[in-house]
Amino acid sequence: MEKMKKLIYLFLVTAFLSSCSDDYVDILPFGSTIPENTDDLAMMLNVTNDINSGGGNFGNQADDVVIPDDRLAFSNESAISSYTWADFMYKENETDDDWADQYKAISRANYVISNIDEFEVANEFDVENTKGRAHFIRANALFYLVNGYAKHYNASSASTDLGVPLPLELDINVLIPRSTVQETYDLIISDLEAALPLLPDVSSTSTWASKQSAYALLGRVYLYQEKYELSAQNSRAALDLGNTLSDYNSFFLYDPSNAARGLGGYDSNKISNEENTYVNEQGWYRTSLFLSDELVAVFDQANDLRFRYFISDVDQTGAPQPNYIPVNAGRTPWSGIRMPEIYLNYCEALMKQASPNSTDAVAYLNMLRAKRYDAATYADFTHADDASTLAEIMLERRRELRLTAWRWFDMKRLGLSHSRTVNGQTYTINASSANYVWAIPLNVIAINPLEQNERGL
Structure with missing residues (x-):
């Protein structure tokens, strides 16, 4: 019964964090089969479409790209909103895949971390490696989320700046609030430190974490913290x-x-x-x-x-x-x-x-x-x-x-700072622009009333 309760929780968290639609992603590795042993848990982390997917909102925002006016007709509305650093890239009935994909990965990692010590040990996948991979996956997803949907890390304000939700507790009755930026970074670092002794030096596939990738991510995390x-x-x-x-x-x-x-x-x-x-x-x-x-x-x-x-x-x-x-x-x-x-x-x-x-x-x-x-x-x-x-x-x-x-x-x-002109109108983003921080998806707020980020160029 406890395992089933945890499973129900995972479905709810994935749903609440990713989409308002009924088309929720199944977090299980074998359709509707409930994982029973540590190999089943490892298989949950082997689905590259769920674990290694994500990261696209930046695609039209950075100063690398230009969309010529005569190509705008070929771009969808969210792409143009992204390109002009609009307050919202997505409407309330649309899914922000960056948010949904990262929390999908977190949901799988959470389930593995919470259950792996209780499950029957199988012999195809190393248990410690699976645990280490789960900690890395959660840290990697949270780093992207906190840098996309929260202010850049500032040591003087990180303990009060709003971060992102940290859905870690297995309580189906809790709506998860936003953490602070500091709390998010603390968990990222804690996860990577937990992962390091459990991972191989290098991985046999670049879709799996290793000590090398964990050290690399820590190097990036500390660079962003100016440590x-x-x-x-x-x-x-x-x-x-x-x-x-x-x-x-x-x-x-x-x-x-x-x-x-x-x-x-x-x-x-x-x-x-x-x-x-x-x-x-x-x-x-x-x-x-x-x-x-x-x-x-x-x-x-x-x-x-x-x-x-x-x-x-x-x-x-x-x-x-x-x-x-x-x-x-x-x-x-x-x-x-x-x-x-x-x-x-x-x-x-x-x-x-x-x-x-x-x-x-x-x-x-x-x-x-x-x-x-x-x-x-x-x-x-x-x-x-x-x-x-x-x-x-x-x-x-x-x-x-x-x-x-x-x-x-x-x-x-x-x-x-960067400026671009679209159909004769000039848009500028600079260090003080609130829209350097992406909006919390409107469909998420419709389910869980999280505080929205300040908006405006």
Whole structure:
């Protein structure tokens, strides 16, 4: 009876947090079968569509992209609302998939964490690994949620700034309020610390957590908290477990005159790509995507292989396109962990800690750069002063983390401004804009009257 009560609770929490419709997602691994042993619990975490999906609201918001006016007709209303940083991206009868997908993953992780010590031990999946994966999954989802739906972490106000609901208690009678930002971060860190001793150094698949991905996520968490020594320490721990970077000099264009016709040697499969430490991405694919002039301008167009391989100003037929279109990679919104981000988190933290370490920062920065620029003309970046080194690190973040959640959250944490004109009307988001924080979905508030975030540009 207690197990059934917990199961009913999970259905209710998933429903209340994700959607007002009757089409709720079944959290169980085998249809309506109730999990009976630890292998069944592990299988709940193996459903990549539920665990490794999510992260798309940033797709039209960051300063990476542009939607030409003549393409607006092809965009749905929520995409245009997102692109113009509107108060609400979704109506009350619409589901915000970012919120729903992350809480779906949390629901599964909660069920595993709450039950695994009580269930019969089976022998296909390691019990400790399953427990560690569940803690990592919850931490990973909560980090995305708190950075999307709450203010950026500020040590002076985090204990009072509203965070996101933490549905952890198995009580079907409780409507879950919003935690504080500090409480959310505390749980994220606690989960990752619990996960670390239970996980393998590296995982056999990038859809499963490992010590490397847990250290990497801790490095990111502490970077966002401006705890730079801890960020550097954990990012370095991740790199010490493996630091493979793809050498872009080994790739080749099928048609050197037209990058849109494809790239040889590049692994576009997110799961098998050697640089992807932990996969999280939306299931939808953007067929038409145009880059902003601001993004294009940060590339060395003659020598940067990222520009040569992934950006084109003509389509596959050779027809000119307004602005630039990314090809071969980057058309699926990405919110996972990639090796280049770990390098860059480490470098930034080294330069922002109390005693900057430019020696290691420049060394790791050049490890990345050497794999991204044409070897025939490449020259290492040379440290002149701390300010210029940090500036170059941040430029590499701009280039390397394009079209990912981390560019949008970099804009938010760094307090950047951006303007865009849509059908003659100019919209501007800046550090003081409330809409850097996404609205709590209206369909969620209709069920659970959570306090809404302040709205307005």
